[in-house]
Amino acid sequence: MQEDLGKTEAALVEARRTHLASLRSRGNDPFAQTRYAVDATCLDLAKQYAVLGPEEKATSEIWHIAGRVMTKRGMGKTVFADVRDRTGRLQIYARKDELGDERFLDWGSIERGDVIGVAGYIFRSKMGELTLHVTDFAVLAKALAPLPDKWSGLQDVEKRYRQRYVDLIVNDDVRDTFIARSTIVAEMRRFIDSHGFLEVETPTLLHVAGGAAARPFMSHVNALDQEMQLRIATELNLKRLIVGGMERVYEIGRIFRNEGIDTTHNPEFTMLELYAAFWDVHDMLDFNEALIAHLVSVVTGGDDKLPHGDGGSISFARPFKRIGYLEGIEQHCGYTREQLLDPAGAAAILEKLGLPKSPTHGHALDKIFEHVLEPHLNDPTFVTDYPVIISPLAKRKADDPDLVDRYELFAAQMELSNAFTELNDPDDQRARFEAQIAERAKGDDEIPEPDWDFVRALEYGMPPTAGIGIGVDRLVMLLTDKQSIRDVILFPLQRQHG
């Protein structure tokens, strides 16, 4: 499995192996170490000794830290190095006259990239930097592969994705982004849990992947000798739980869609879906707005403005903007509700806009919306009152049956959430599934086969319920100001080899 190395790289690895052998020859085998008793992090020490004055020493306390050597500055009989752990960096300082000749030889075999444990006391150097004065140390893992340039880091985008571990070692901003992602998801859970929701897990392997329109990935279950599909949504199973009386449930889970890859699409991505019995779309909109505003506040440290793009920002001050789906299109280009809701009218608009023909009326509406309204949705905006023909799982508005109680939240031209009052009439649901069979027959192969057991579930009675889906990756992109979904997914899909 070992790849062939270039001569230069092979020589670098060989040099590092020589240092490893040198350590071992003096009885210090880095890979024999199994535990190092760490009692402080870089951040702990930075906080605790922040008040230490210039050249002041705190010799009474010995600390043990562990981390990776990021730079090393030898000065003859002394050495400075920077050690990085999960919390930050700390400079360390070692002297030959204190460690002794033998141990100082070991220091010579420590290189950038090695993982070490060091014990010592804290002082502030002449130049004012907080530093750990080393009294003892251990090499905990030897890096045999050379790290990228200490100053420019790793820039090669392909290598950054394929060898994310190297990216994380040398690029602090990348590490910060993924720390932020974890914080965002944890805070999302905390917020949702505090409203009485239960986190659940539903199957990834399904006989019929439904709940959205997308081509599924196929798999095969040997034990059953049956083809199965990877889920494209968690919606139908979560609503089965609502029927079962769980009332408030959510799942943060991986979704798989066998479609294009670009800066906002990865074949596997993370979605939050949440359902609340006895809520309607308005309750959900309020909850959604509070959740997003909360996350913005957490990320910015209390502000409601997110930095965005080159020097720009987006305000998440509540309330967010609201606009009707049909009204919005009409405002921006004058096409009326009557034209839009008529299949021939919508087709005519497509032609006027110079867009290719759509296989279905619903598809045409989506295209018109994308071209006319979506480019204007930079500030967070709730687009409300979607047509029923593009909302097969949403409940009709009581006073306007062509529309449904649904909204989507947009910001930075990205769809962030999709929510509606759930259809709970089994007869209506059956009729819409039957209509989908017709759409599928017309050539829209992304419309899934109906899940008839879901209709049966509704026949047991689902309370009036509101549901929402939030694309977690895109939300993290927005909150961390990243332009590509690959910058917020640790291991984005890449072609094999390379």
Added chain:
RNA sequence: GCGCCUUUAGCUCAGUCGGUAGAGCAGUAGACUUUUAAUCUAUUGGUCCCGGGUUCGAGUCCCGGAGGGCGCACCA
């Protein structure tokens, strides 16, 4: 799927008009007891993404292919 861009040392990057392959960092050897991209001296290191072609001669020009990035298309 289509278009544009890109691929040179372990890393970051130069490479002019087609004429012997370059730098910094890293590495190696040496000097240096408060440096911080440490510094100073010396020095090793190349499948120029792959395969063809043109040419006396190709990193450079042409054709084909691969990986990657961006845009379009696709993606409720």
